[in-house]
Amino acid sequence: MTNNQNSIQSDEANLEQRETAGLSQSQIIKRRFFRHKAAMISLVTLLLIILFVFSAGGIQLGTQDQPIRLPGWWQWTINDIPEIYDEGRPTLDLIPPFIDGTGMQIGPHPFGQDTIGKDYFALVMRGAQQSITVMFVIGLVAATIGTVLGAVSGFFGKWVDQAIMRFTDLIITVPSIIVGAVIGVQIGNLGVFFLAIFLGLFTWTGLARLVRAEFLSLREREFVDAARVAGADNRRIIFKHILPNAMGVVIVSVSLLMSSAILLETGLSFLGFGVLPPDVSLGLLISQNQDSFGIYPWLFWWPGLFIVTIALCINFIGDGLRDAFDPRQKRKITKKDREIAKAAKAKSVA
Amino acid sequence: MILFGATFIIYNLTAMSGDPLADLRLSTEENAQLLLELQTEQLQLDIPAPIRYFLWLEGALGFLWGDFTLGIGLDGAPVLTALSLAIPVSIRLVIVATILSIIIGISIGIVSALRQYSRFDYSVTFSAFLFYSLPIFWVAVLLKQFGAIGFNDFLVDPQISLGWGLAICAASGVFWSGVIGGSKRQIATTFAMAFATTGLILSYVSATRWLSDPSLGPIVIALTAVGIALGITQLSVGFNNKRALFTSLLIAGLTPVFYFLMQPVFDDTFTFELLLLLALLAVVVGYGIGFIFGGDEKAPTARTTAMVAFLSASLIVLDRFMQDWKIYYEEVTFGRPIRTVGDSTLELDANFWITGIDVFTHLILPTMALMLISLAGYLRYSRAAMLETLNQDYIRTARAKGINERTVVMRHAFRNSLIPLTTIMAFDFAGVLGGAIITEQVFAWRGMGTIFNQALQRIDLNGVMGVVLITSISALVFNLIADLIYSALDPRIRVTK
DSSP states (O other): OHHHHHHHHHHHHHHHHHHHTTOOHHHHHHHHHHHOHHHHHHHHHHHHHHHHHHHHHOEEESOSSSOEEEOOSSSOOTTOOOOOOGGGOOOOBOSOHHHHSSOOBOOSOTTOBOTTOOBHHHHHHHHHHHHHHHHHHHHHHHHHHHHHHHHHHHHHOHHHHHHHHHHHHHHHHSOHHHHHHHHHHHHGGGOHHHHHHHHHTTSOHHHHHHHHHHHHHHTTSHHHHHHHHTTOOHHHIIIIIIHHHHHHHHHHHHHHHHHHHHHHHHHHHHHTSSSOTTSOOHHHHHHHHGGGTTTOTHHHHHHHHHHHHHHHHHHHHHHHHHHHHOTTOOOOOOHHHHHHHHHHHHHHHO | OHHHHHHHHHHHHHHHTOOTTHHHHHOOSTTHHHHHHHHHHHHTTTSOHHHHHHHHHHHHGGGGTTOOOOOBOTTSSBHHHHHHHHHHHHHHHHHHHHHHHHHHHHHHHHHHHHTTTSHHHHHHHHHHHHHHTSOHHHHHHHIIIIIIIIHHHHHHSOOOOHHHHHHHHHHHHHHHHHHHOOSHHHHHHHHHHHHHHHHHHHHHHHHTTGGGSOOOHHHHHHHHHHHHHHHHHHHHTOTTOHHHHHHHHHHHHHHHHHHHHHTTTSSTTOOHHHHHHHHHHHHHHHHHHHHHHOTTOHHHHHHHHHHHHHHHHHHHHHHHHHHTHHHIIIIISTTOOSOOSSSSOTTOOOOHHHHHHHHHHHHHHHHHHHHHHHHHHHHHHHHHHHHHHHTSHHHHHHHHTTOOHHHIIIIIIIHHHHHHHHHHHHHHHHHHHHHTHHHHHHHTOOSHHHHHHHHHHTTOHHHHHHHHHHHHHHHHHHHHHHHHHHHHHOTTOOOOO
8 A cells, every 4th residue: 555655656756757857937837737627628718708798799998978989799789779579588599409499599689688678698798898807907906016015015024014914904804895885986987997996906905915925935045145145136136036936826816816806896786886877797787687587587697607607717717827836736647647657667667 | 903094994985985965965855954954963974074083983982981882873773773683683694604614614625635536526626616606696596586486386385306306316326425435336336325315215205295394203313313323423433432332322212212301391482591501401411421431432432422412402403393384384474484585574473483493494595695605615625624634744654553544534634624724714704794795685684784785875974884893893803713723723833923
């Protein structure tokens, strides 16, 4: 038993070494990430969703009052009210004719129409755009603030660290729902972009703590001393020497932050504090239609489906990134790997 | 200090978010102007917000000198009274959800770690990700639709159709064979046994319409108690400890006797305090019996028997609740037992048992919604913690000494993997307390989340601040508790300051 385990462990070590020989750190990480099946599938799905959603609905910039629109390929927009077709039922039919007898078709309203007749496909596309925008903006803002504050706090230590960490504690206590409410009233009509920026200003705390912890341990390492002896100033040490080493932590936690950001935005909109009508958001769509579930179930399913898919994709990507960045992570040895290892061993013996 | 800064920010942010008197300003009633002045005076709205904050702070700090007030809400009622009504409601919701998700999450997470890279492990990991990505309001609305409306419709004629029955049996088979694992043959046997058992239970439930008039009766209670005794003994001390096995079987055998003894005690005048007392008594008696008959290993045996006694006693109480289910079902809810709105039936004047059922039917859906979300975290963390522990040197040492696998897993690995989880539990409890806002909104509970939500919508500063004060204090307290427990459990960690 023990003997067997030992040989398996050394096999694993050999395999790992042989695979990574002659590769730089970033290449190893890339390879590990590309091999993570769930993460790759999620990445492709997410990119397709983004492409689909933005090209279908068109892009709307500017404020709600003076929008600048780039039209998409879908025939309706969120402001059109076409006539009710088939009681607003979804016309999308993806089941092939040999199962249910009707043909596959997209129809005039693939996702159905809402209670006043607006095309639901256009609404959901617009909502998904909003959610994706919020997700990326919050991620970007929080990543920047969190990384910089965490880096400064961990690198300089002492009173700087104390001050920044107390400030972080303070921000943590402010519920994001209050921030959302305040922004909703103050600049609600400026659009989802500003909502996201302000939410980002309050969601960087977890990241800052992680980065700080990483910096605390990294700044004691020899390469930092070497850089200092070579005459590098603090800014250069932080950004050129330590930060690249802490990138793993940043990337992973930003991806997790983004998935919680999308749930935060939809939750806020659901409560009526985030995106306000007449603009559209996935959370708002669900909140508006939750009572008509029995009669118009599709009004409820589509937005939820998009939220779950996007959040799930991001979570899997985050998981893949974590595995790729974690040097202790051992991947499962498949049968094929073992055969290759055996063949290589036989070769070297011969 | 943090509390001071945070409340200051929140106060001013909320004040900035709008005009609390907007309704009255637009009102066309004759006395609008008068009301406006009255409100302004009552809430001191003529003072600018940053300064008004200190007036609020003075009231909030009042508990130091016995003059505690959190001000009055827009509707003129003191915030403190509203909060004192809401806090028990919120806590009831949060405690049940948290405890259940801790128990279920940790046990499944640990089994999944023990069967790493198996199909069971992959499906658990995938479901954890899925639960993590679910928006809680969406889950809640779905539960309302299928858990309440669907289930209530089903209860009218509780016959389980063949297709569903087979599906449930197969699901149970897959689950148990995944949990128990082993060779292909073992997996097949477990699958068949789980399939058959579930099938038997389901057909019994369906044929006797058990769901519309559930009961356990002394025979089922006795059988389940024996099952519990076997299970607990196997998990905690193993079958090799004959004394422990016989003692817990003895307790299980006594359960039907207690069933008949307890029936007259469980009358209409029963109270919650009495229930707590009896639970305590069951534990003490169980512990005592275990201690007396424990032989060389008194403490482990006593722990086992105490658990068996407690669980068997719960069965008897459960049965008593079930006896009143029919009354509740027909007379209180008129055939729609699972509730989607509110935290309890208003003006329900009934005995302890029916009130208990009432709490249960209101609690079940929001608890499931909350549970599903926090379950994901526990699944992932406990799996990671268990894997980490299983890789430690002391586990290898324990195995090398020849200790059997059950002791290695339950005593050496499981207990140590719980240490990092305590921190998460503390955080989670504080987090859920604030995070129940959306759930309370969907299910129309009158808890703290609802107060907060309504106050925020009406820009009722004092209402918002009351809830914020409580949640941030509880967050701070739980953080402190987490630190203390962690350093007490893990001697490698020392709090230095």
